[in-house]
Amino acid sequence: MAPFEFLIGIIFLCICCVDPGAAAEPGYAVVEQLRNVRDGWIKRDAAPPSELVRFRLAMNQERGAELERRVIDMSTPGHSSYGQHMKRDDVREFLRPSEEASDKVLSWLKSEKVPAGSIENHGNWVTFTIPVSQAERMLRTRFYAFQHAETNTTQVRTLEYSVPDDVRRYIQMIQPTTRFGRPVRHERQPLFRGTAASLEELAANCSATITPNCLRELYGIYDTTAKPDARNRLGVSGFLDEYARYEDFENFMSLYAPNRADSNFTVVSINGGLNLQNSSISSTEASLDVQYAYSLAYKTLGTYYTTGGRGPVVTEEGQQDTNVSTNEPYLDQLHYLLDLPDEELPAVLSTSYGEDEQSVPESYSNATCNLFAQLGARGVSVIFSSGDSGVGSTCTTNDGTSRTRFLPVFPASCPFVTAVGGTYGVQPEKAISFSSGGFSDRFPRPSYQDSSVQGYLEQLGSRWNGLYNPSGRGFPDVAAQASNFIIIDHGETLKIGGTSASAPVFAAIVSRLNAARLENGQPKLGFLNPWLYSLNQTGFTDIVDGGSSGCYVGASNEQLVPNASWNATRGWDPVTGLGTPFYNTLVKLATSV
Structure with missing residues (x-):
């Protein structure tokens, strides 16, 4: 990401x-x-x-x-x-x-x-x-x-x-009026910029590279007998001219998920979103999302929603200006989905994009967060990556005062989405330094996470007072692996990472949980967070090692706030949330409520 x-x-x-x-x-x-x-x-x-x-x-x-x-x-x-x-x-x-x-x-x-x-x-x-x-x-x-x-x-x-x-x-x-949106893919962390993977790396264990098999073993994912169900569609969001390529997907599945070689996905265009299979533009984000979401899910209906965000503007004279954009792709996607008949809605929607919360007009974030709540009302589990800026990118407010402050990320900070942070390594898994998290400056802490977040704040004490809002919605909610993922893009095998990898992994696990519930005659899970927090971390591996960083400024990459970090601790923390999922346990819990 x-x-x-x-x-x-x-x-x-x-x-x-x-x-x-x-x-x-x-x-x-x-x-x-x-x-x-x-x-x-x-x-x-x-x-x-x-x-x-x-x-x-x-x-x-x-x-x-x-x-x-x-x-x-x-x-x-x-x-x-x-x-x-x-x-x-x-x-x-x-x-x-x-x-x-x-x-x-x-x-x-x-x-x-x-x-x-x-x-x-x-x-x-x-x-x-x-x-x-x-x-x-x-x-x-x-x-x-x-x-x-x-x-x-x-x-x-x-x-x-x-x-x-x-x-x-x-x-x-x-x-669009005052909204200067520039959502970013959570996949460009310089440490994990897409690089060609060597034969040695591909042959190494899961500490060096992540493949679907590594994730199945790490997160206790096994195949179930649940039948495919049209109600269990797994959607992946695509923006910023990212195209999910069928050929790359098929090659990836045959190499790294041969037991899922018959899996596929359809592409749905929103607001003129394109489906360019022969584009020379890098599509590492789209490749990462579809290759891991659909290799880990179980016989789900897969849909890639490609939403136009840089399309040409048509003037009254019918001329096109490809350099100027007046559209608002994120509202377009949400309104498209909410207009769908109930049977066509995705059960799970995974999105790997976001931006600093302070960069979004407050009215916009409030209205958008309510749209996510509307999806939850209709039984959709909305999954977002938490971001790749740790405690904050520049850690400087843009309100004219240039105050020093940890900067939360939106939409991860919306209390009606499930935000997924990042980890790395095995035995033990650790919080990865770029995993975004913290506390919203806009949305108050919801009741479902009161106990979990309060426990962390008590451990934190007075550290970082004045740099964050202790009454705000805490994020992320959960975490998953976020580094060294093997993908195929334009025929080339690459290794990338970021919390954009974490989101589709967790979304695939939720899709499996839905499959088990539907097979059992139960409704979809829908909005996840109240259930997740009610488990008291049962079904999750508590991540207690590592922490985030951030507040880097200038060419020297110095920290504006020395040692700025959220530490991974026992219980919920603003780096890895409740921890990483273990499907074998979660499926039993999901089918018992």
Whole structure:
């Protein structure tokens, strides 16, 4: 996985939600405002007036918090509603805004002459497409092209926007506007950049290289008699022009998982996502994800969701600009999935992308986290890698104060996803130094992990006081191997690592648990965390060696905070969570609740 800059902040954000002192035109209220541009982005020319932008408007959810409570209840063993997942239409109806709110917002769009044919009303979300010039008038703002200094990619964004006073209370956010997203693959840690694997390494034991057989032995994974079930789809997320190649997959399976040689996967395109089998672009992340998810799962339906995020923008004249992006691929993926009929939803979704929590507008992370909760309500286990930046990358806040602080990662910090940290080695397994973890500066600690996290905080004492939020959601939740994975990409055998390797491994184990439950006439596990924490680490190997690092700055790679680290300890810790899974035990526990 790449160092996690990914997919939904500290008390003050560079990209912050509503500055109470922000000035707005009379009769208008500021919805979101940036104090400054996110680090690494450069403001360029004004956006072309005729460029079409597809906006997503999130309505303020009157019952959003109630839904989240329901998700925790239906995911908590022993609760009367455990396992009683909701249907698509039930979730929609539950979150439907009041008639007054809907009428006000739609009337405003109509008054601004938004083409009726471009408006899609999904209840708690409304999408519409208009040119930049119209958006500027409507939102009382100016859009510009912003270029990323490192990648040269360009996004059309603004620094603030406003809506009429009489509709402000109904609107949570409108995007893409202030969201300067640059989620990163958790697979680019320099120590484990993809390198050709030698014959000696391939012949060595599992301390030097990781293959599916190593993981089966390490995590007690054995084949079951569960029959394939259409309800047990295992989904893998693909972004950033990563293409899962069938030929590489088949070669990998025949060499490293011959007992799974008949496994395959389908590709589903979202928002113009491509499926380029002959692309020369490196696809190490996609190769890693599908090769390990589907070699370790048991006869599951595999789906790779390729979501467009760099696709061309089409202007009113029908011309394409491949250098400028106005789309928002992560919202596109979530809305696509939530619109699917219940029988087409994945039971497990593995994603290996993320970004610093502080880089995401607070309204965006709140809305996105609620979408993950909606997936949980429908019985989907959402798995994210925790990231590859340890306690934090630069450990400097972007709110204008440049304070020193450990930086959590989003979406791993969302309490409705299961975040997977990283380990290395065998006998014993140890926490790997780049495994991201810590405590959210935005989401409070959920009740399901109170006891586990409090135990760690008591051990920690006053160390690192002021550098983190002790009341925040702690992550990761679990861990798995994260280094020296053998993959095949473009016909070449490579060795890579990162927590992007950990996520599909854990997702495959959850898929196996679902297979056993479905065979037993039980519902899918759905949102995992309340169940996982209720086990008190039964079914997990407690990782007590090693720790994370981070806060490296400058060419000399010095630590801004000397010895910055979260240590692996007995019980839950913010490097490896509850520990690494042991399937043989977990399957017995999963089929007994």
